[in-house]
Amino acid sequence: MLPSDHPIHKLADSDYLRACRSETHDRVPVWFQRQAGRSLPEYHAIRGPGSILQTLRNPEISAEITLQPVRRYGVDAAILYSDIVVPAECIGFGVDVVPGVGPVIEAPFRSASDLERLRPLDPDNDTAHVLKTIEILVRELTIPLIGFAGAPFTLASYLIEGRPSRDYANTKALMLNDPGLWHQLMERLSDLAIVSIRSQVLAGACAVQLFDSWAGALAPADYREFVLPHSSRVFAELEDFGVPRAHFGVGTGELLSMFAEAGADVVGVDWRIPLDEARRRTGGEVALQGNLDPAVCLAEWPNVSEHVRRVLAANDGHPGHIFNLGHGVLPATDPAILEQVVALVHEEGSVGAGDD
């Protein structure tokens, strides 16, 4: 269990944490994936030029960027301003995040000799700036902070492809042709995620999210064989903290039951699957997070509000619902629209009988 001065104790009854546990609460909680940065003018004002990875090395600025959407939107949870490639970068794998492209790897993962480049993470040294950011945030925040890491598959896809991919051809070829190496790689990346997340929770995060953004590219049988055991281990190694563990990916309609099976307490759902159908597929044992299409937020308010109401209606008052987008906020989004979304969810979202 976490020490008595950990913020989870005083925030245990927040709407967000209660919804993660499918317990009754007052208002449907809402936060947005990628709420920090990108679409906020105050972010662009503070961020300066250069790589996001440089910005992340400054705890004061990273904390401020994390707080900006909390102030503006009135969301129910903050998510650490960071990136899923940070642990790999901080152990020296050679990663950059190129604006308009995404993560780019100088020397992609190709063979067993590359395993050596994935040494264990030592958070106190390698990601001290991340922990410092969290310490600042814990002092400032009155809502839960969500920490996160990249799931082993999605991180592997970046390290192997070398840049964002549409088909994950190299990743799948390595997975199928050299399962021994694949599983070794996944173990190292699972360790990275576990150690990184554990350090974030100990520093003050009240919930965690494992991003397997691109797992939806896999056939269900391949996911089960090559990914599920590793994601399951990550969740198992986080269980002792008792903090909610969310699991997210896009295009995961056929994987949702396995996302729950992996040990997640909260399963992220994209806009392709209505929440009632997602609830059926996950067996009703987990809370759901989602699932407004981020592109809808580029439309005019009457259209946005209609789609927000559609999400709330599909959830039908189930207490295990955290309102969110089905993927990250798009850069062209008008922040005023997101403000209105938060207000509407808080106003109209209804919470029925829970598990307590």
Next chain:
Amino acid sequence: MLPSDHPIHKLADSDYLRACRSETHDRVPVWFQRQAGRSLPEYHAIRGPGSILQTLRNPEISAEITLQPVRRYGVDAAILYSDIVVPAECIGFGVDVVPGVGPVIEAPFRSASDLERLRPLDPDNDTAHVLKTIEILVRELTIPLIGFAGAPFTLASYLIEGRPSRDYANTKALMLNDPGLWHQLMERLSDLAIVSIRSQVLAGACAVQLFDSWAGALAPADYREFVLPHSSRVFAELEDFGVPRAHFGVGTGELLSMFAEAGADVVGVDWRIPLDEARRRTGGEVALQGNLDPAVCLAEWPNVSEHVRRVLAANDGHPGHIFNLGHGVLPATDPAILEQVVALVHEEGSVGAGDD
């Protein structure tokens, strides 16, 4: 009905056409999306430099490229070597296909005034080279030729975004904010598809496929409201020919039932949904096409064969199955692997009792 010298009459009992009608037949038929071009050395030898749109204006070369995979692989159907942007290009919308990028639109569709740039297609003049290609093919082929067009949504996404997109943000914004203009655009693009496909069938195509490759980006409710009526009209306007009408997209797990509802006789399924589940969702009334992950074909043969067998097992002998990939052949694919896939499907694919 089609004239008595149309090839569909002599090919009516081919495995491919019988499978499209869910009738018993000898061997499970197989063809590959993008079997023509890309991965074939004989294609790169004949193709020359320059835009694919230039190559397509040469009927002899286009026919030869269509025939190359038929000779090499022994597939059960040929698909016209063409591109879904051809009709839009041929009426002068200003489209290029940039190698390594995809379709690029010089002046993307933005407002009502752009509708004028989408005049009706006059196949005998605008796409005479396409019809000439089909005439050559009809003389050469002893298997059915598949004609095709882009579905109105997917074509709209290219015309609006101006280039391949990951989020279709502009497309969805126009769809929601200006439904009047959206439906006018969809009507014009539906007309393009109808007229183009009808001309291909009259020239000798024995089956058609409507590619709605990116429809899977939509929430089901949006698909139903903004896309389904138009795709339905396209299929309805092709019904009188009596040729099988296939409908394909990726990431369409939640749309499969509406793909069938639109009037397709054959529904393409990507590798994310096992065929038995796809069969449940489509209600068993349509044939299914798919669904090997194209990236699996980059693996070594034992892995490929295991995945091929998995597809056949999930279909479980249903006569309404055309084996295919869940998306196009990847450029790095070894043609020898695809040869082996065809041989394995022909050897091990079993066909149970049909509807006749």
